Amino acid sequence: MIRRSVLLGTGSALPAKSVSNAELAERVDTSDEWIRERTGIANRYIADESETTSSLGTAAARAALDAAGVQPQAIDLIILATATPDQTFPASATKVQAALGINDCVAFDVAAVCSGFLYAVSVADSMIRSGAANTALVIGSETFSRILDWEDRTTCVLFGDxxxxxVLGAEESKDGARGILATKLHADGRHNQLLYVDGGPSTTGTVGKLRMKGQEVFRHAVTNLAAVLREVLDMAGESADNIDWVVPHQANARILDATARKLGLAPEKVIVTVDQHANTSAASVPLALDVAVRDGRIKPGDLVVMEAMGGGFTWGACLIRL
Known part of the structure; x- marks a missing residue:
């Protein structure tokens, strides 16, 4: 028997305000046609002043706990992936912890931008496998609208909140049974200037704004994501033919299509929510996963691969059987 991390439940949360391309075009020099053609995005959600990374994360956590049938007091580990924390410190994970009424558990943030959720899952999986945790809440939450330059139409149209x-739990199971089968993470800091925020406490003392060289990011994304997907399949002794679903980071439709083609995956196996949510950074993979679980596409027993790449560059993948 092997101690594995199994998926007990999923959840998600969105700000109240939905913003279509047409509405965005009223304040930004762009158009619905321009955005759709280049990204596949039709809509995004923008947080108001009362909605924060921790409040959205708490709402998603509550939904996941309800789906799992797990009480908050059973959680002994919270990892929150974000590039837009409520405060420089303490960790937004501790604010979620307090909001859920959990008096004591391990709680910390992970910063790996769009790959953050995969990084957080990998850490939680390692802690569960080792016995350091039994039931983990892993969250990806972002309020990216706070760091967008609304004068830069090449970036501000791409993101949402x-x-x-x-909820991951420990389970003793036979090899090949349900649970996380493999995770693989990478980073290459040489590419900092291709996707970054031009501020920070130790450099400018300001929050800064997002900057990106889109074409170069696209090229790296397709290559890196296809490679890391093959890596987790090889680690688990699986083939691409056996994948039921791919839940990718929702950066833009062209990256999703190009990655699927590179792997020879049928487009209908790829979960796509970028059209409705835009790029929500660390939130995009768990948000898309929850949508597909709740609408019945992803079912118990399915072999699912999740993948993402973000600023840094960081990238990674996780293979899980539900």
């Missing part, structure tokens, strides 16, 4: 969460 939201949160997604999963």
């Amino acid at each position: 939201g949160a997604g969460a999963v």
Whole structure:
């Protein structure tokens, strides 16, 4: 028997305000046609002043706990992936912890931008496998609208706010049974200037704004994501033919299509929510996963691969059987 991390439940949360391309075009020099053609995005959600990374993360966490049938007091580990924390410190994970009424558990944030959720899942999986944790709440939550330059139409149209969460639990199972089968993470800091925020406490003392060289990011994304997907399949002794679903980071439709083609995956196996949510950074993978679980596409027993790449560059993948 092997101690594995199994998926017990998923949840997500979105800000109240939905913003279509047409509405965005009223304040930004752009158009619905321009955005759709280049990204596949039709809509995004923008947080108001009362909605924060921790409040969205808490709402997603509650939904995941309800789906799992797990009480908050059973959680002994919270990892929140975000590039837009409520405060420089303490960790937004501790604010979620307090909001859920959990008096004592391990709680911390992970910063790996769009790959953050995969990084957080990998850490939680390692802690569960080792016995350091039994039931983990893993959250991706972002309020990216706070760091966008609304004068830069090449970036501000791409992003939205939201949160997604999963509950992972320890289970003794036979090899090849349900649970996380493999995770693989990478980073290459040489590419900092291709996707970054031009501020920070130790450099400018300001929050800064997002900057990106889109075409170069696109090229790296397709290559890196296809490679890391193959890596987790090889680690688990699986083939691409056996994948039921791919839940990718929702950066833009062209990256999703190009990655699927590179792997020879049928487009209908790829979960796509970028059209409705835009790029929600660390929230995009768990948000898309929750959508597909709740609408019945992803079912118990399915072999699912999740993948993402973000600023840094960081990238990673996780293979899980539900």
